[in-house]
Amino acid sequence: MSEPWLYYSDSFLAHDTGGHPESPERLRSILKQLETSDLRRHLTVKNPRLIERDLLLRLHEPRYLAELEAFCAQAGSGRRLDEDTIASPGSWAAALNAAGAAVDMTEALLSDRCDTAFSLARPPGHHAMPQHSMGFCLFNNVALAALYALERVGLKRVAILDWDAHHGNGTEHVFYRDPRVFFVSWHQDPNWPGTGLIEDIGEGPGMGYNLNIPLPVGYGDAEFLRTFETLVAPALDKFQPELILVSAGYDAHHADILTQMGLTATGFAQLTEAVMKQAGRHCRGKAGFLLEGGYHVQALANSVSATIDTLLEEQARRFAESLGPAPEVDPLALDALIEKISAVQPLLQRDFKLAADILVD
Template identity: 40%
Template sequence: MKFGYSEVCLDHDTGVRHPESPDRLRAIRRGLAKQHGVSYIEADPASEATVRAVHDDDYIDRVKQFCADGGGEWDPDTIAVEATWDAALESAGLAEWSARAALNGEDGRNTPFSIGRPPGHHAVYDNAMGFCFINNAAVAAQAALDSGDASRVAIFDWDVHHGNGTQDIFYDRGDVHYSSFHEAGLYPGTGEVEEVGEGDGKGMTLNAPLPSGSGDAEYAGAFEQLLVPALTEFEPDLLLVSAGFDAHEHDPISRMRVSTEGYGVLTDRVRTLASDLDAALGFVLEGGYGLDTLAESITMVHEVFDGREPVEPEGDASERAQLIIDQAVKAHGLGEK
């Protein structure tokens, strides 16, 4: 794979005890150092105009000044230093590169994956939260639409936390489909099945709040029963994966049970779906806070694109998870057309 990376993203220093630290990127680089076919691209930072296309002007002015004044605690979880503003623009620029490279035909072993930080999917239209200042996937999606390279963009978020920011930005839009598989009841407390979009965006938001303890079989079941029919109907030109790895069974801040092999299965299914839909495919890093498991999981994504065939999970989704999947199928009328 081609990985978008910049040393600038290491300058966003959240402190020694913060889970979203520069060590995440260092761990990823160490894990990928042993792999064949890895290359790195340093993209231009996102322009302020591109960022303001998905965020409120006053908010962007405030966070920019906050960083210029030395940063601090935006909220108890979301920490900034002076260098955070440049890191956030770089992270958004890397996500924009991932979308642009995918639309320019980079696929197969050259599939783009941006590994910037800070992450983005909790950043709503007019506020920072949950470690996020700029919504990287939203910037990438909007830039693809504004350039005319795509008329419909799908964002699939497999981070363990609901991407409330991405949902917020596109909730009333008909040209962006947002899907999230996340742990029910976890931060930020959004992402219920009934949240399906409004106005032109009605039906364009699909949430599967899976119960704690869900693992490979539950995610595979939700993928086949929800994402495949929803995106087949939507017909996106571009599919972006908001790729957080904190649903891993050994991640320190979640109670989900996705294995490293399970991320390989998800990767293989995303790749197959994008191919079936003739959609460009790019990845954007979100969460993942166990350094070893984060590195192992991203290495697994790379290995799948390098020819590895992941082992399919045994068994079906649990009854509790299947109930949620069935509710989402009904809420979206999937399979009725």
């Protein structure tokens, strides 16, 4: 297996959000940890392109693009674009590069130049809607990557696994009626933005290709892994993705300042190993990871390093953290949750057949 490619641009630091938790400090902390832990030496670092307008227009509305570009040009430091999202003059180029990294990564994976890749980009993307920004996100990077794989490279089936602590509502929205993308989201329940119900399984031709796993506060390593093994792995066996993209947010870490979940850096390593096992099984080991949230800068740096370390070592290691213990939870409720999701999820039913037009001829 080749060493992972890391996509990074200094333009990501120029997306100036003032004192907001989604800050350039997040990336600085990760970069510092990659240097000091010696991981950096093993990574091929790529400077992403600015995404082309025609690719952006495949997802985002022209009116939104015009408004966003004008807003960034006029914005002083830290002006609010919506109730949670801040943009500055550097945000336009940062967003074009973040989306460009998603597309570049997909191209490199699918042309066999690398097997795994990590996009160390901001602004994040999974809340962004076709017609507006949302939740610190400007362009939906992971959705643009999936659309590129489907429409430019010609894949038939892409899986997006979103382990950010918030529901990936933007990504779900884009592909809700689309059988070509199997979208999975783990998220804290209850939590902003309030979407991501178990019963939301897709609609029309996309019925059965959307899996939400809302988890109670405090759930961590054991519970994420168990839902991966009992729900996500069998669904992927049925769907057989040709590429796996991960919306890799790290705010489900127990130390995070915006959420109350219980993952540790070791848990993120184990989840990465589980993803790679599926990628090896279904798509020649091809998996791309895109940074979403994660707001405790040390927990974020530890967890991203744990992910990248697992991509290099091909197996999860234990990571000692000095961030206090993860919370204790009652695991009993998990059985009932798994049972409930299994009952409503079409991909987990024995007689569910994939749509004819997503099968390879």
